[in-house]
Amino acid sequence: MSPSSTRPTRTGHRRGHGHFIGTYGLLALTVLLFLLFSVLLPDTFPTLDNVSSILSGQSIPAILALGVTVPIASGKFDLSIGYALGLAHVMVLFLIVEEGWPWPLACLVVVIGGSLVGAVNGVIVEFARIDAFIATLGTGSMMYAVTGWITDGGRIVPGPDGLPAAFTDLYDGRFLGLPVPAFYVLGLAIVLWVVLERLPFGRYLYVIGSNPRAAEIVGIPTRRYCVYAFACSGTVVGFAGVLLAAQQQIGNPSVGLDYLLPAFVGALLGSTAIKPGRANAIGTLVAVTVLAVGLAGIGQLGAQFWATPLFNGGTLLIAVGLAGYSARRRLRTDAGATADAGVGGTGMGTGTGTGTGTGTT
Known part of the structure; x- marks a missing residue:
């Protein structure tokens, strides 16, 4: 083996630096943004009250972003989540206020209903062979109609006695001095990290998302696992609807649509971090954090009401572009590593043959 083959190449250095930036760049940006706004707003931004407000206010978008991360990992998009969120939160309040159900039973029924709706989306996409964008947009419109009918x-406005305190505490409660919803987000992120990164279910979804044909060839039941992915997303959306009902305490049939764009921004931007090139739970959590810090900062600086949709829309375009770039870069890196291994093997064979010939002579 020649000495040059043991030295790290300049390409290897660039690849290592690029990998580090792609993996942790978004996390570093979060820290830099927090420090920047802390310097610009020293009296209000770096305070426990502000941190609590950010954690509480962005908990539902974070939960939704984590939910849509699962079907995105399989290469599918669930555009019905905004409509499903509106239906879920209205349904919770309808069962509690209008029907007089105990709030735990109402919440359980809505979460299970979310799972069933997600499974129906998956069946329509996989077995009816309708594109996920069109299918989930169609089912979402139907959910919106059901919400309006209900x-x-x-x-839906509660009576004079209001809602049960135990129910509203699902969102308003605090634990260890921080809002309870922040712990829901953290717990969900950990669960999805285990499912996607450590269990066969997640590995199958990644294979399906990268090459469905290859997944079928190796024996992965692609249709079944895609239905599971949509059902998982629906379960998370149902839970988010329960939290939204506990937060709003009034059933508003159109409120869910406001959460559609932030959820996809977080999930797509998250696919450019931690595991660049693929949707992942920790990357989504980091992306939601940087979005929350950015929105809180520009809000406290006095931005107009239109700054939030402008920020979300622009970030979505950047996120989609970066996600595509990360995926292409990952493929090039894998191809380069394979080529380097082949060159290295050829070099070793040549060196051995030369040495043997010289010794014999």
């Missing part, structure tokens, strides 16, 4: 186009 509310009769108005709002």
